[in-house]
Amino acid sequence: MIKLIWNYENTMPDSSLFRSGTVDVQIAHKAFAGSQGKLLALTNILLTIDPGEFVCIVGGSGCGKTTLLRIIAGLETDYAGVVALDGTPITGPGLDRGVVFQEHRLFSWLTVHDNVAFGLSRLPPAERALKIRHYINLVGLNDFEYEYPHQLSGGMSQRVAIARALVGSPEVLLLDEPFASLDALTRMRMQQEILRIWEAERTTVVLVTHDIEEAVYLADRVVIMSTQPGTIKKILPVGLPRPRDRADREFVRIRKSVHDEFFDPGTIAPMVPNGSRSVS
């Protein structure tokens, strides 16, 4: 098999003419009603994600990564700002976006096949069967089509969740720490898998992680978020060709610069009790 090396820098300009999947995020602030008044989860988020781009969002826990992803998914609609997909403001969930959560959230009463089919709206039976088969193959679960979720390992369950998110051919795939609960080896294999799937499907991908190496391994651009309040600290492009070598000097350098962004003294949030958030 010929290994596809897909370089974002080279292919982006012309292919973007034919594809949709632009995500435009402008969030002034997003607050939750907490026990001690309002809790500011996000402020000042400005981010444009190009069609077919692979963006990773990294940040410590509680910096609002999940909230940001849920806003793009349309699951959170109560915020100040506008988030648009291909120029149309997002007002709720839609089949143009596929979502994979940290937990697989599969339906225990459905087989792998039927879990994947769950994400498919009405289609002629033949086309429907073809699509389901295609995505089950894509995530490498052909032999497990009629198994139930409790018979699958964590990695396999996440593959099913990815197939379910992709089967409706969404323009954007949103993943919230999808590999966080997997062991290190499975996680690395899943990272390769998600790249392969992305290369095959060419959807826009937004993947949230707290793993810096994962972000640098996967992303075209790494969005670094800081806590209290949750906002974008820096956006770093990763210009390396794929497949990337984690031991490569340039890879290590980029990983270190992301790392340094986190531990830059200016951003270390003081340890304060929840609720009384001081902004540095």
Added chain:
Amino acid sequence: MSTAEQNRRLVWKRVTESPAKPTSPSGRSAGGSISSLRSIRVPDQLLGWIIPVSTLVLWELLARAGVLPPNWLPAPTVIARTIYELAVAGDLWRHVGITLGRVALGFLLGAAAGTILGGLTGYASLARKLLDPLLQSLRSVPSIAWVPLFLLWLGIQESSKIALISLGAFFPVYLNLSVAMRHVDPKLLEVGRLYRLTSFQMVRRLILPAALPEYIVGLRSGLGLAWMFVVAAELLGASSGIGFLMVDGQMTGRAAIILASVILFAVFGKATDWMMNAVGRKLLGHRAR
């Protein structure tokens, strides 16, 4: 050698030196010399039979020896013969049929009402706020306490019996379905939202399948209560049914008939529960509990 290392060696020594004993199927390792009973190799199911079987044998022997008065506790073989004679010559099947019919009708009505109201209150919070407090307070009335009212309203005939049985079957079905539907994992409901399911699809494709295991548990306990209430209803006044046989046995002082009826209730109760369980397992398919 470090202390930890020494300990480990000690443990290892002890393990290897202890006489190799087969472990029981449940994974319990046979205890050392504390109790020799524990190391007898008998399958667990067989163990459960020892006491009942020896009791039966003892009972039979004592009854035959005339130690137990026959009009008080007849021998197991006498009870078996009573059942056999009732089946061959008497109208055992008519009584069994009538009792089964009552259980079936009462259970179906109660379960249907429980399903409708449980589904309603489980899905719509307005229905829950309107109905649940009332139903919960009715539940705290011991169901037998309704008997005089049912008799007054419905008479001594079938309807009052069916009403009582339905009432027994209703509550577990209602409660289990209502609670299970309300407690479907919100994370799964969110997946439904992502795929823009309509309210109807949400119920049919997500809430009902998710609530199914609890619902089946409710049906099973409803059926159990239906059997309990059929006994009560038939004891309180019936001219047919297994409960009537019991009352008849009591009136005529024939303990064998009473005990035969007890056994019939047990056998048919267990049989219907087994059937319900089989249906439930079929419905649940291969999914994990």
